[in-house]
Amino acid sequence: MKTISRVSRPDRGSILFLSTLGLMLLFAIMALAIDVGYMYYQKARIETAVNAGWKAGIDYTALILPSSSVNGVLTTAGRDQVRNHVKQVIDLNYPGITVLTTFPTPNTNRLRVQGTYPFGLFFSRLIWRNATTVAAERGGPGGDAGGDGVIPIGIPHGRMVQYNQQYYDVTMFGPGQGFNPGEEYILRLGRTGSDNPPKYKPPSGADQWHVAGSLDFGSGASDYEWFFKYGYPGQISVNNRVWTGLGEAHGPTDVARDFRAADPNRRMVIIPILDAAPDVNPINELQPRSLTRVIGFAQFEIMSQNEYTSIAVEDGGLGLINPTKDTGQVRGRFVRYLIHPDEAASQLTTDGPIISPTGK
Incomplete structure (x- = not known):
């Protein structure tokens, strides 16, 4: 006599659950592969723009220092000019970055430039992660030491x-x-x-x-x-x-x-x-x-x-x-x-x- 095996309802429920879990895991891996790669791409662009803005700020500081400083330190108006110049250069490289330009060390012209940029994600939306923010920073106490863009003479x-x-x-x-x-x-x-x-x-x-x-x-x-x-x-x-x-x-x-x-x-x-x-x-x-x-x-x-x-x-x-x-x-x-x-x-x-x- 031929025997027909059937999958019981509890077993079918387990298979459905495991299949759903597998699909979610697959989507998570896709999100990781695509969205993380996109995050690295965006971070590289932000870092390039922030570096360009910081370097421009250093050069502009030297340009206005003779007329906008007291005892070799930029005045408040001079610092505002530098901030505006940094923002303009960063916007030329990558519009949409939120820029914070500070002079963190008292009585010096050391310059720090920070940038943040929010952007939407792709597959991560399927696991309820719609957007993220990348950031970059250059300069600060002891950190705006040149090193980038030097000329080959010493x-x-x-x-x-x-x-x-x-x-x-x-x-x-x-x-x-x-x-x-x-x-x-x-x-x-x-x-x-x-x-x-x-x-x-x-x-x-x-x-x-x-x-x-x-x-x-x-x-x-x-x-x-x-x-x-x-x-x-x-x-x-x-x-x-x-x-x-x-x-x-x-x-x-x-x-x-x-x-x-x-x-x-x-x-x-x-x-x-x-x-x-x-x-x-x-x-x-x-x-x-x-x-x-x-x-x-x-x-x-x-x-x-x-x-x-x-x-x-x-x-x-x-x-x-x-x-x-x-x-x-x-x-x-x-x-x-x-x-x-x-x-x-x-x-x-x-x-x-x-x-x-x-x-x-």
């Missing part, structure tokens, strides 16, 4: 002078000392009007500043020129170690310097302050390179070559210069410290991360 924490194509000197600053706002400084050594390659060596026992002060952030002269014009796109921090540049690089230096000097909106640059560590390579060779450590960051206004003073070192100047020739020398007026080497001293070690040039 300076010792001292005043450099250049006697001729081969000899220079540097007077290092001591604790509590530093660059003076508005004063002209040599940022990179040059040819001083000579057609012969320079071989820099200090006359008074100072540490050698090999290959003029150019840094190697890229794979060649084109990268160097690009980073000088538009800023290095990566992050560089205090205690990072960086390579000195290969070769003379006076051509790309001249082109990039003149490019920035010709545009009032590009004159402000961020420059790493470096240890002036002795270079173990022979003085008269251009090619060897060495590692040096970042001990701070400073902002300078790049000068055009016809703005350079031409005063002999013996008369208190930075050195004579022939403005009719491209020299490879870079000068700038000091604006402010982003991180003073005295502030960074406690963070320094002998084995900081190395910034590896592209392709190396």
Whole structure:
């Protein structure tokens, strides 16, 4: 006799429940895969916009500081101008972000930019999650230290002078000392009007500043020129170690310097302050390179070559210069410290991360 098996009503209810649970789990996984990916996408866009706004705020602060500050600190009206400028730049990058721009450290111009952006979700609506908010932040106490957009030249924490194509000197600053706002400084050594390659060596026992002060952030002269014009796109921090540049690089230096000097909106640059560590390579060779450590960051206004003073070192100047020739020398007026080497001293070690040039 044939037997027909039947699923009892309680068993059918269990199967229906498990099927429903499985579908809900499937939808949850879809929500996780799609909506979380979309959240990461939105967060990346917010971070890009906030970074752009923060950098614009730093540059704008330097631009209005001479006319909108008291004792080097922005006035209330000046800070409002910076806030408006930051909001405009962020809106250009990604409209709809709620922006909060603050100056969190008393009696300083340290800048913090925070942004939030609410947006709707897709499959997560099926599990009663309709929307979420992503946020990004840049800057703050000790955090608005530059590091993004630096140009590939570095300076010792001292005043450099250049006697001729081969000899220079540097007077290092001591604790509590530093660059003076508005004063002209040599940022990179040059040819001083000579057609012969320079071989820099200090006359008074100072540490050698090999290959003029150019840094190697890229794979060649084109990268160097690009980073000088538009800023290095990566992050560089205090205690990072960086390579000195290969070769003379006076051509790309001249082109990039003149490019920035010709545009009032590009004159402000961020420059790493470096240890002036002795270079173990022979003085008269251009090619060897060495590692040096970042001990701070400073902002300078790049000068055009016809703005350079031409005063002999013996008369208190930075050195004579022939403005009719491209020299490879870079000068700038000091604006402010982003991180003073005295502030960074406690963070320094002998084995900081190395910034590896592209392709190396």
